[in-house]
Amino acid sequence: MKMHRLFVVALATLGMAGFSLSASADAAAGKAKFTSVCGECHEASDFEGEDAKGLADSIKKIVAGQVKHKSAIKLTDAEIADVAAYMATGGK
Secondary structure (H helix, E strand, O other): OHHHHHHHHHHHHHHHHHHHHHHOOOHHHHHHHHHHHOOOOOOHHHHOOOOHHHHHHHHHHHHOOOOOOOOOOOOOHHHHHHHHHHHHOOOO
16 A cells, blocks of 8 residues: 555656746747747747747647647647747747
């Protein structure tokens, strides 16, 4: 029983650690990706003050083809989070 409890605690700890790593976004990496993928048509300053999660949700829909966009975009979930974080800063 004690070993089972230890396993559950370890599993929960790993799960929370994984969640916090995926939840953290890198706006600097987002700037590079935004510039190469989005910058031709969009200005980051247009998104200043927007909610990063809302922006990420919108980008995910574009990547999935659920929202019409000028061209197809391929981004990972981590890249989407990074780009959204950068956009929310307005390019600052």
